[in-house]
Amino acid sequence: MKGITLVLALIFSVVINAQDIKPVFEQDGEMLKATYFHDNGVVSQEGHFLNGKLHGEWKMFGEDGKKIAMGEYTEGKKTGKWFFWDAKKLKEVDFVDSKIANVTEWNSMGQLAVNK
16 A cells, blocks of 8 residues: 555656746636646646645646546545556546545456455
């Protein structure tokens, strides 16, 4: 479980260090839409802020543009189901109040493991 937590912490990092391409911020109703980029110009993350906190759906992409993670924030806290893709499997992670409540791993054949 510690390994999963470390991987998730790295993926969820919204602060992008040594970024040459500046993020883009656009007003979207009451929220502020944010788009961050990899050094190669490909979108790395996109989502919204509400009152200075992450809010709503966030998506993360690899340098090749493929989606690597997607989930929901509510007032700065990870909530609900998050999905993490890699070449061989999908991880479905349930969050309650920014804490991991359940992890399910899938591959093309079906469910691999459940960690409650």
